[in-house]
Amino acid sequence: MANLKITLVRGLVNSKPVQRDTVRTLGLHRIGATVVRDDSPANRGLVHAVRHLVTVEEVD
Known part of the structure; x- marks a missing residue:
């Protein structure tokens, strides 16, 4: 099963709660x-919600 490497690249100052x-x-x-994180539908959904704030890579 693959994993997702998630990095925060933008600040949260003007983001919604x-x-x-x-x-x-x-x-x-x-x-x-x-x-x-594990590559699961739940984690994919979380990443999709903040895709403008993070970068994502698939790792083994």
Whole structure:
């Protein structure tokens, strides 16, 4: 099963509270922070909701 490497590249200053909560749910706390998550439909949905704030790579 593949994993997703998610990196926060934009700040959360002018983002909506729902988007801030989504970024925190992914485990990201500051710009440049990176987490590795399972490639599941739930995680894909979270990433899709904040796709303008993060970059995503597939890793094995």
